[in-house]
Amino acid sequence: MKNMNILKSEDGLFEIALKINGENKKFKVKNNEFLLDALRRYGYKGAKKGCDSGDCGSCAIMFNGKPVLSCMMPAVTAHGGEIVTIEGIGTIEKPHAIQEAYVEAGAVQCGFCTPGMIIVTKHLLEKKPSPSDEDIKKELDGNLCRCTGYVSQIKAVRIAAKKMKKKGKK
Amino acid sequence: MFPDLIVKPLGLKELNKILPSLPKDRKFLSGGTDLVVRANADIENSQCWIDISGLKELRYIKENAKTVLIGSGVKVSDFEDSSIIKKHLPALLSALPQFASPSLRNMATLGGNCANASPSADLACALVSEKADIVLYLKGKKRKMPLKDFFLGLRKTALKKDELIWGFEIPKINHKGVYMKLASRSSFAISKIGLAISADINKEKVEYLSIALASVAPKIITAPKTRAFLKNKKINSEILDEAALIIQKEVSPITDIRSDGEYRRAMSGVLLKKGLKQILVKF
Numbered sequence: 001m002k003n004m005n006i007l008k009s010e011d012g013l014f015e016i017a018l019k020i021n022g023e024n025k026k027f028k029v030k031n032n033e034f035l036l037d038a039l040r041r042y043g044y045k046g047a048k049k050g051c052d053s054g055d056c057g058s059c060a061i062m063f064n065g066k067p068v069l070s071c072m073m074p075a076v077t078a079h080g081g082e083i084v085t086i087e088g089i090g091t092i093e094k095p096h097a098i099q100e101a102y103v104e105a106g107a108v109q110c111g112f113c114t115p116g117m118i119i120v121t122k123h124l125l126e127k128k129p130s131p132s133d134e135d136i137k138k139e140l141d142g143n144l145c146r147c148t149g150y151v152s153q154i155k156a157v158r159i160a161a162k163k164m165k166k167k168g169k170k
Numbered sequence: 171m172f173p174d175l176i177v178k179p180l181g182l183k184e185l186n187k188i189l190p191s192l193p194k195d196r197k198f199l200s201g202g203t204d205l206v207v208r209a210n211a212d213i214e215n216s217q218c219w220i221d222i223s224g225l226k227e228l229r230y231i232k233e234n235a236k237t238v239l240i241g242s243g244v245k246v247s248d249f250e251d252s253s254i255i256k257k258h259l260p261a262l263l264s265a266l267p268q269f270a271s272p273s274l275r276n277m278a279t280l281g282g283n284c285a286n287a288s289p290s291a292d293l294a295c296a297l298v299s300e301k302a303d304i305v306l307y308l309k310g311k312k313r314k315m316p317l318k319d320f321f322l323g324l325r326k327t328a329l330k331k332d333e334l335i336w337g338f339e340i341p342k343i344n345h346k347g348v349y350m351k352l353a354s355r356s357s358f359a360i361s362k363i364g365l366a367i368s369a370d371i372n373k374e375k376v377e378y379l380s381i382a383l384a385s386v387a388p389k390i391i392t393a394p395k396t397r398a399f400l401k402n403k404k405i406n407s408e409i410l411d412e413a414a415l416i417i418q419k420e421v422s423p424i425t426d427i428r429s430d431g432e433y434r435r436a437m438s439g440v441l442l443k444k445g446l447k448q449i450l451v452k453f
């Protein structure tokens with residue numbers, strides 16, 4: 001590709017450069033591929049495809065610092081962007097305080113909605129370290145869960161806020 | 171289908187430079203929350219998309235003595251944190267939490283909401299009640315018109331080929347405002363009807379009023395007869411009832427998958443009364 005700003009189709013594929021969870025990556029993507037599918041193809045399977053139409057929030061990732069729905073983004077439009085997926089937030093060995101809080105609150109049942117919930121929770125707590133229940137409900141508004149009934153997620157965010165304040169951790 | 175060619179100019183200069191070399195059948199792509207859905211459903215089939223999310227020139231919220239200036243590329247979520255919007259555009263502010271979901275608000279833009287020209291566009295409706303002008307840009311030249319006149323019909327606008335929505339200019343008028351939306355859920359659903367009111371009511375007397383409605387006609391409409399009736403009147407329950415009857419004659423709703431035409435007509439009156447009462451409480 002000669003001009004990095006112009007994404008040309010070569011043999012039907014586009015090469016895009018991304019920063020994912022702090023690492024520089026290059027993806028080859030189809031012109032009609034969504035970012036969610038590309039991420040999952042390259043091994044970032046945390047983001048889930050719940051509805052594929054922008055309605056459920058299970059595909060949420062951070063894009064340039066804010067949660068977006070990766071099922072709605074053509075992969076090529078992510079070119080040059082910075083992405084954080086759930087894999088970049090914490091691992092099984094070293095979970096993030098928010099992940100611990102979701103487990104403690106029993107907010108994870110099948111777990112399908114959880115990566116998206118954690119992404120938006122992280123964004124909320126970055127903006128508001130001590131959110132009210134109203135703030136929590138507003139922020140989780142676009143994230144659907146078919147298992148838990150939402151009370152446990154609200155509890156999880158409250159616990160996470162406390163944990164993060166204690167640890168002084170982002 | 172998505173097009174084979176998607177280009178992302180990183181500035182206006184670059185856009186103007188590459189434009190002539192692109193396939194004729196081309197469209198701008200901003201947040202993509204309308205265009206991509208349409209392409210995925212095979213309703214939209216252009217040959218080339220120009221991703222304008224890299225045009226920093228279109229991302230501003232500014233003010234001068236008399237006007238608020240908003241760029242078309244501003245993300246909906248950027249408004250939520252803006253002190254300028256909080257201070258001067260209460261109807262728009264009131265529409266924000268009723269628009270889609272937080273993550274979608276990080277993607278969608280005001281320019282896209284207007285260019286799409288859906289009769290149900292919540293932000294476009296609120297902006298019409300705020301008396302916004304829209305600024306359009308083509309080949310180095312800008313032109314301006316009232317946003318209300320920009321909408322020509324269902325998905326039809328005054329945009330010429332390759333013309334870009336540059337931004338919006340909204341007069342600073344001392345007023346309160348609300349956006350009322352009825353949908354099958356409290357948020358995250360397309361409106362059955364939306365009604366925006368910007369008003370200055372002093373000791374119950376209506377000194378300034380502007381009304382806009384969504385999803386009750388092929389495009390966003392205003393309610394000039396209702397407005398003329400209410401202007402300089404003192405608000406009481408008889409006046410409100412009379413105004414509700416007038417607005418019901420001004421709308422021309424249809425029955426579709428989201429709602430029933432007669433319901434929409436009745437609700438235009440109900441929302442008008444409710445909205446005006448809410449504004450009274452705010453004074």
Ligand SMILES: Cc1cc2nc3c(=O)[nH]c(=O)nc-3n(C[C@H](O)[C@H](O)[C@H](O)COP(=O)(O)OP(=O)(O)OC[C@H]3O[C@@H](n4cnc5c(N)ncnc54)[C@H](O)[C@@H]3O)c2cc1C
Pocket residue numbers: 053054055197198199200201202203204205206207222242243268269270271274277278279280281282283284285286290291292293329333334335336358359360
């Ligand atoms: C799940 C979901 C929920 C939604 N909820 C709501 C809702 O509650 N209320 C509501 O009003 N809408 C809603 N929408 C519709 C949509 O999100 C909005 O209309 C949004 O504002 C579109 O902005 P965009 O930047 O994503 O536009 P895009 O999809 O990028 O563009 C839409 C159209 O505008 C054109 N365009 C975009 N920017 C410009 C510009 N600067 N100059 C010229 N043309 C331009 C494009 O060519 C395209 O034709 C929803 C959509 C989804 C998927």
Ligand code: FES
Pocket residue numbers: 048049050051052053054055056057058059060069070071072
């Ligand atoms: S999969 Fe993206 S919102 Fe449901």
Ligand code: FES
Pocket residue numbers: 107108109110111112113114144145146147148
């Ligand atoms: S835990 Fe199963 S969908 Fe939320």
